[in-house]
Amino acid sequence: MHFKALLPAVAASNQKDITLGVLGAFLGLFATEWACQYLLGIRPHWLIAPMGASAVLLFAAPASPLAQPWSMLIGNLLSAFVGVCCAKLIGNIALASALAVSIAIALMLLTRSLHPPGGAVALTAVIGGPAISSLGFEYVLVPVAINSIVLLLLAIAYGQLSGKRYPNFAASTSSHRTRDPEPSQRLQLDASDVTFAVAQQPHLLDISQQDLQQVLRDAQLHALKQQIETVRCRDIMSQDVITISAQDTGAVAWHKLSTHRIKALPVIDAQSALLGIITLHDLMIDPLTGQPRAASTAQRLVSELMTTAVTTAQPEQSILDLVPLFSDGGLHHLPIVDQSGLVGIMTQSDMVAALFQWAIRAQHTQAETRTKV
Structure with a gap:
């Protein structure tokens, strides 16, 4: 293994993104806790720990495919259901924990709803203690579904107010209001090219195809600029x-x-x-x-x-x-x-x-x- 593999792989964030991510996570979790505990009257399990991990993705990495609404909501709900099933059907807590997380991962991958905190949601259903075990399948609805929906709605609202694009989707529009792509994009990488290239990768890429296509276009434009920027x-x-x-x-x-x-x-x-x-x-x-x-x-x-x-x-x-x-x-x-x-x-x-x-x-x-x- 090369030493550089141990160095940070995440791109450096600017001060604005850091501030918005930190403030968003604080407001999101605080508001979710308040809504579930006082507004909805959920006690005593008004907020589960995996929501902290979800907040990291929704507010600090909102462009990640793993943070999008489908992944967050469906991933957490499937994982909660699997966790409860394993907790009820398997007496060995170690085996139940391992199976709950692994089956949850399989289902999330099959439904294209991979959300890393989902593994913690499944694990919590098994090792959460008497307060969680007593809920049975109610755990899927309260608190998992309620926590997820409230936090998701807050993330969407925060994205609109802060100017951060969440959910990470931008409809393809033309300035001429036609179905044709913009002129600058007609001889560049097509979405089908990016889809093909992503399919060839042996590992999951934590970036949307739309963002990847834009990054490649920007790289091409930068390379072209180096060649003809001297023309004034x-x-x-x-x-x-x-x-x-x-x-x-x-x-x-x-x-x-x-x-x-x-x-x-x-x-x-x-x-x-x-x-x-x-x-x-x-x-x-x-x-x-x-x-x-x-x-x-x-x-x-x-x-x-x-x-x-x-x-x-x-x-x-x-x-x-x-x-x-x-x-x-x-x-x-x-x-x-x-x-x-x-x-x-x-x-x-x-x-x-x-x-x-x-x-x-x-x-x-x-x-x-x-x-x-």
Whole structure:
């Protein structure tokens, strides 16, 4: 065995996660104890020890598949039932304990509800003493089911209030409200690829396939960034920008868009400061109502039609930072500004051309390397 195998395997947590985990576990267990003992009047077994282990998972490791609602609730209930059965049917406490935990593990694995505290729930049913033994199968409902449900509801509420995602599930949504994945994800790892890779692993991975897929995507993006981060906006932006004044009319905007065969005009003042942007969409669709604009648009001022909340970039910014804005964000034009004001503009066409040229250079570099080898 290598010495490094003895070192910590869990990734370091930041201060925020530590604070939220500690506070969540305290509030969760305290509230569960209070609810079961005083609100529901459960005595004397109002809180069982395995709930402490469940609290560790629900509040300190809420992204773990072992901490999700199905695993927590079904795992604990199955384990409690198995524990009571073993305690009643097997006279030898050592044998009953071992069988209770092992059968509970088997059932949790078969039902995809593995929850480590479930082993302690099963064991408690066997060695919990007269107070637990006297409950019989009532132990499954009170306190196990009640404790589990209360703690689970508190964890869900705490996740909503603290901003931590629990349960750990995010529905796949598209910015265009279609079933297609976002453009940035169409040539990346597919969920089926991750499913296949996980199935090949000899051991259980304590990470959801959704989170694993995101980690792999982030790693790919980081590797790509190392290769092309030297390409800056100033290298590929258009500098001879066709602009318009806020005091011009919609007719002037239509004329400039048509003459220059472009789809957006940055709106600037006399000092080249960016005031907004006006696009074909602004001229045709009212952003507040979503309805087509009237024919009188041509007579209205640009200041009435333009979009003032404009996403911008800086000349020294890496173009890789802009990929999500153009692909998933749906932007078609991105003004480039510095302290002096508008200095350029980037479009989807500029981005595609730049990435295409980079791909060609990378291919040539690989070919040269193979030739030298």
